[in-house]
Amino acid sequence: MQARRDFSHYVRNLDSGLSHIDLAIEGVSCAGCMSKIERGLSALPDVTLARVNLTDRRVALEWKQGALDPARFIDRLAELGYKAYPFEPVRAEALETEQAGFLLRCLGVAAFAAMNVMMLSVPVWSGNLTDMIPEQRDFFHWLSALIALPAAAYSGQPFFRSAFRALRARSTNMDVPISIGIVLALGMSVVETIHHAEHAYFDAALMLITFLVAGRYLDQSMRRRTRAVAGNLAALKAETATKFVGADEISEVPIAAVQAGDIVLLRPGERSAVDGSVIEGQSKIDQSLITGETLPVKAGPGTAVYAGTLNLSGALRVRVSAASEGTLLAEISRLLDNAVQARSRYVQLADRAARLYAPVVHAAAFLTMLGWVAFGASWHDAIITAIAVLIITCPCALGLAIPAVQTVVSGAMFRTGVLLNSGDAIERLADVDRVVFDKTGTLTLPELDVANAASIPPDVFELAGRLALASHHPVAAAVARAAKTKTPLAGVEEIAGQGVRGFAEGLEVRLGRPSFCGADQLANDILYRDPEASVVAFRHGTACHVFAVRQRLRPDAARAVAALQRCGIGVEILSGDREPAVRHAAQSLGIHEWRAGVTPADKIARIDELKRQDVKVMMVGDGMNDAPALAAAHVSMSPVTATHLSQATADLVFLGEHLTPVVAAIGFSRKALRLMRQNLWLAAGYNLLAVPLAIAGLATPLVAAAAMSGSSLLVILNALRAHRGARAFSSEVETGSRQENASNQKSGAVPVPIPSERRWL
Amino acid sequence: MEVLVFLVPLALLLGLFGLMGFLWSLKNGQYDDLEGAGWRAIADDEPVQERPVP
Numbered sequence: 181m182q183a184r185r186d187f188s189h190y191v192r193n194l195d196s197g198l199s200h201i202d203l204a205i206e207g208v209s210c211a212g213c214m215s216k217i218e219r220g221l222s223a224l225p226d227v228t229l230a231r232v233n234l235t236d237r238r239v240a241l242e243w244k245q246g247a248l249d250p251a252r253f254i255d256r257l258a259e260l261g262y263k264a265y266p267f268e269p270v271r272a273e274a275l276e277t278e279q280a281g282f283l284l285r286c287l288g289v290a291a292f293a294a295m296n297v298m299m300l301s302v303p304v305w306s307g308n309l310t311d312m313i314p315e316q317r318d319f320f321h322w323l324s325a326l327i328a329l330p331a332a333a334y335s336g337q338p339f340f341r342s343a344f345r346a347l348r349a350r351s352t353n354m355d356v357p358i359s360i361g362i363v364l365a366l367g368m369s370v371v372e373t374i375h376h377a378e379h380a381y382f383d384a385a386l387m388l389i390t391f392l393v394a395g396r397y398l399d400q401s402m403r404r405r406t407r408a409v410a411g412n413l414a415a416l417k418a419e420t421a422t423k424f425v426g427a428d429e430i431s432e433v434p435i436a437a438v439q440a441g442d443i444v445l446l447r448p449g450e451r452s453a454v455d456g457s458v459i460e461g462q463s464k465i466d467q468s469l470i471t472g473e474t475l476p477v478k479a480g481p482g483t484a485v486y487a488g489t490l491n492l493s494g495a496l497r498v499r500v501s502a503a504s505e506g507t508l509l510a511e512i513s514r515l516l517d518n519a520v521q522a523r524s525r526y527v528q529l530a531d532r533a534a535r536l537y538a539p540v541v542h543a544a545a546f547l548t549m550l551g552w553v554a555f556g557a558s559w560h561d562a563i564i565t566a567i568a569v570l571i572i573t574c575p576c577a578l579g580l581a582i583p584a585v586q587t588v589v590s591g592a593m594f595r596t597g598v599l600l601n602s603g604d605a606i607e608r609l610a611d612v613d614r615v616v617f618d619k620t621g622t623l624t625l626p627e628l629d630v631a632n633a634a635s636i637p638p639d640v641f642e643l644a645g646r647l648a649l650a651s652h653h654p655v656a657a658a659v660a661r662a663a664k665t666k667t668p669l670a671g672v673e674e675i676a677g678q679g680v681r682g683f684a685e686g687l688e689v690r691l692g693r694p695s696f697c698g699a700d701q702l703a704n705d706i707l708y709r710d711p712e713a714s715v716v717a718f719r720h721g722t723a724c725h726v727f728a729v730r731q732r733l734r735p736d737a738a739r740a741v742a743a744l745q746r747c748g749i750g751v752e753i754l755s756g757d758r759e760p761a762v763r764h765a766a767q768s769l770g771i772h773e774w775r776a777g778v779t780p781a782d783k784i785a786r787i788d789e790l791k792r793q794d795v796k797v798m799m800v801g802d803g804m805n806d807a808p809a810l811a812a813a814h815v816s817m818s819p820v821t822a823t824h825l826s827q828a829t830a831d832l833v834f835l836g837e838h839l840t841p842v843v844a845a846i847g848f849s850r851k852a853l854r855l856m857r858q859n860l861w862l863a864a865g866y867n868l869l870a871v872p873l874a875i876a877g878l879a880t881p882l883v884a885a886a887a888m889s890g891s892s893l894l895v896i897l898n899a900l901r902a903h904r905g906a907r908a909f910s911s912e913v914e915t916g917s918r919q920e921n922a923s924n925q926k927s928g929a930v931p932v933p934i935p936s937e938r939r940w941l
Numbered sequence: 942m943e944v945l946v947f948l949v950p951l952a953l954l955l956g957l958f959g960l961m962g963f964l965w966s967l968k969n970g971q972y973d974d975l976e977g978a979g980w981r982a983i984a985d986d987e988p989v990q991e992r993p994v995p
Contacts, residue, residue, distance in 0.1 A: 211980030234977030286966055292960040296953055316945070323949060 187250040189437045190266035198228060198242045201250050208237050211449040213262070220260045222251060238267060263399035276404045277459045283397045286335040290393055293331030295384040297324045298885075301383040305882045321380045327384040329366060333390050336362055338396055355723060357538045358392060359576035361385075362721070367466040368567045384571055384884040391892045392579040399583035402590045402600065421453050422446075424497075437529060438500055446496040448652040452489045456498040457482060463494035466654075469722055486804075489542065492654060510846040527583060529853075533860055535580070548875045561877075569874040572884050573867050577891040581859035584899035589852040592902070597835040605831035608815040611796050614617050615744055618788065618801030619755035619765050620731070626756045626802070626821040627647070628658035629732045631713060632706070636725050643684055645717040647672060647691045651680045655716050656691060679716075687721035699724040733765065740767045740839035749846070750795075754778050754786055756805050783809035800842060802826055817842060855902045859895050866891035 192200045208214065214232045217239060221230035229242035241253055250266065257264040300320045307317060339362070343355040362385050370379040421438050422445040425431045430445055436445065438454055448451050448463070456470035464476040467489055476492055479485065485498050545566045552562035590600050600606070617623050633641065645663020648656040650672035656679075669689070672682035679692010690696060694703035697717035703726045706715055713728040734740075741751050753774035755762045762776035775786065777896035789811055790797050799806065799813035810816035810829045818830035827833055870887045873879050971978070 210982050211977075214977060214980060215984050232977060233974040234980065235974045281967065282974065285964060288960060288963045288967070292956055294965075296956045299952060300949070319945075320949075323953075327953070 186267050186431045186433045189433065191250055193245060197245050197247050200242050202267045203239050203253065203264040204267040205237055205239055205257065208232065208234065208262065216260060217262065220256060224252065224256060233494045249629045280400055281662060283338065283393060283400055286338060287393045287397055288915040289331050290335035290386060290390040293327050294383065294390045297328055297383045297386050300324045301881065305735060318373065318376055318827060324380060324382040325370055325373055328386055332362060332366055332385060335393060338393065342480055352538055357541055360573060361570050362388060364567050365571045368564065379881050381571055381881050381884065384881055384888065387885060387888055388574050393582040395580040398587040400597050402587050440500050442500045444500060445499050446491045448491055448493055448495060452485050452493050452498065453487055456485050456500040457484050458496050459499050461494050461496040463496050464492040466490040466492055486745050533578065541570065541573045544871065565877045568879040569871060572870045572874040572879050572887060577863035577866055577895045580892055581863050581894050582856050584896050585852050585855045585859060585902055588899050588902040589848050593845060593848050596844045597841045599833045601833060604832045605815055606849045606852050609849035612749065612815060612846060614750040614790060614795050615800060617753050618803060618806050619753055619762055620757055621802040621821060622730045622800055622819060623737050623765055624733050627661065628654060628729050630659060630662040631728045631730050633662055640720065640725055643689065643720060644691055647680060647682060650674065653715050655729050659716060659727055690719040691716065694726065697724060699726050702726040734837055734839045736838045736840050738769050740843050741771060742841045754783050780805045780808050784812045787812045851903055859898055862895055863891060863897060
């Protein structure tokens with residue numbers, strides 16, 4: 181039964197008689213790949229567009245409607261050596277892209293206007309000192325107004341809108357004083373121009389908008405990049421299901437095209453992407469992603485299957501459940517909602533600064549006005565001075581202080597393999613004092629590994645790997661992965677419940693149960709020494725070998741845990757797995773606090789208990805059962821192999837086999853928080869210098885322009901320091917992990933027991 | 942000084958052209974792939990392919 185791949189869900193038909201599809205590609209890293217892919221795909225007949233986006237690692241394809249099957253592109257890319265998956269842009273991502281375009285347009289308009297108004301302002305400033313006649317000055321001022329007013333109305337929208345929203349919700353944010361400052365500066369300048377006065381602040385208002393929009397854009401582009409990577413990951417995880425379209429006809433369709441009541445086929449070695457119940461077939465299933473329990477469960481007709489369940493042995497037909505209410509997933513997402521609400525009370529550093537900032541500044545301006553009136557100045561002069569105070573204190577540097585640091589640090593984190601999911605994660609990560617790990621898939625690698633690889637001759641290993649490629653069984657898949665072979669053996673036959681067999685070099689080869697290969701004695705020897713391993717036997721002619729397969733800790737787990745403990749951060753394990761397995765992992769990592777057999781609700785309870793003790797908890801987990809705990813924790817992190825739900829909940833996602841990114845991320849965020857605080861102090865210090873000038877009535881437009889750009893540059897330069905410090909830190913982590921790798925190779929990786937029940941079938 | 946009446950609007954017009962150029966490039970998707978664009982500049986030219994027009 182060969183499944184037909186059906187990608188019609190992803191194809192968009194354009195009006196011009198063309199079809200369009202976006203593919204996410206794995207392994208594109210350089211210009212060479214880019215032109216190779218574009219040429220390779222353009223060479224297909226009827227393809228009108230093949231363009232790679234190197235930033236997002238995607239390719240956009242267009243072809244004449246109906247002329248090609250999109251599966252052709254995936255095959256062609258596979259021939260070229262790239263794995264590709266159809267990609268459906270998430271709505272959130274499309275919104276972010278639109279927003280980025282809008283901010284760039286605002287930035288362009290504001291920068292254009294600021295430059296031109298500056299061109300008109302400089303002659304006025306120099307002319308005031310020499311011999312400019314008032315008519316010329318008025319002409320320049322009116323021209324400035326003509327440019328500044330529409331430009332500010334357009335490019336100030338991000339601030340005006342946000343300020344309006346905040347005011348309507350009866351709260352205040354940074355955008356409120358910004359908007360007031362901009363409007364007052366422009367209004368006063370117009371009034372002054374009408375009265376033929378010497379000073380107008382059009383340039384200051386526009387420069388302010390330019391700097392602030394630049395800050396907003398930086399902030400936004402950081403989040404957008406993460407979103408794009410996350411979107412690709414979702415596509416690369418290939419959320420497809422094999423659906424029955426006829427009695428015996430199957431088709432591989434994206435999850436979005438599966439509806440309740442449909443029947444899907446779940447083959448051995450596949451992860452279920454849907455909730456449902458088994459209607460036909462017998463198998464063992466692994467629910468560890470959902471419950472953390474690594475012990476396989478028997479499944480037959482009537483057994484409930486959840487998204488994330490791994491099918492181990494026989495093929496199952498699953499009816500997709502109609503009502504998802506009351507299922508485990510629904511229960512978990514209910515817990516999730518509550519937990520997310522609890523966390524949204526966290527106030528970001530920038531908002532805390534804004535809360536202090538606005539009243540102080542407005543009070544200062546008001547007192548200035550009263551002061552000048554009390555000392556006998558006219559109301560007109562007093563009001564002008566007060567507005568000058570508002571303009572000069574406008575949080576230009578403040579608006580850049582935090583986004584600039586965030587951008588630099590998130591770039592550095594990105595290079596060490598950590599992606600930020602939420603903008604304020606850096607601040608929350610910085611004050612973590614306890615890290616709670618899940619075990620399965622987080623401290624351990626998500627996939628099984630061959631433990632006795634060193635004792636098997638390389639040529640035997642390779643042959644076994646080629647044979648194993650024909651099997652879907654997870655244990656066989658582990659052998660194939662460890663052997664790093666890509667070419668499957670031809671003519672291999674699978675014997676249900678036993679293993680696979682074929683022919684190589686004129687002799688029969690078998691891989692499977694020890695009894696199937698006549699290697700019971702060897703297997704028993706291994707099981708005697710290591711009762712928690714799974715065994716798979718291999719026979720080539722008369723030569724027998726037995727592979728011990730087990731879950732393995734991440735190669736640098738012990739070092740990462742030690743590094744955390746050295747920094748004074750507490751470490752504990754909360755796992756849904758059985759006690760012996762958790763105890764063994766905890767002991768080999770030197771973690772004293774651990775809990776086994778924990779349910780999702782228990783995990784939340786434990787985290788709440790820690791919260792009540794005022795401990796700032798970071799939760800690191802990957803399973804569906806971790807998702808609520810991830811949301812409840814102060815800050816959370818998931819490996820990239822985590823389930824969809826956990827990844828969407830986590831504040832940060834780390835890539836690769838290593839655990840060091842977790843430690844590095846904490847280091848980076850602490851550095852970042854330090855720099856953010858420094859930047860806020862720099863901005864405040866600037867105000868301390870500039871405000872007395874403004875109160876004294878000495879803040880001419882020239883002074884305002886110089887002070888504003890000066891302080892903004894200072895803040896940006898300080899933020900760039902994060903890059904240097906971060907680089908030094910990451911190189912330290914890298915050398916550390918290299919040493920760790922070396923020592924691991926010598927001693928052999930620390931194995932973690934997996935249940936003995938997980939033998940070959 | 943009357944020359945200002947021409948020169949200033951001329952300068953603004955030039956600036957406006959720059960802005961239009963920026964907005965055009967933005968709309969054209971030239972900022973969608975900043976990383977790839979850098980590499981495309983140094984990539985070899987594609988050989989001109991004669992594709993049959995059906």
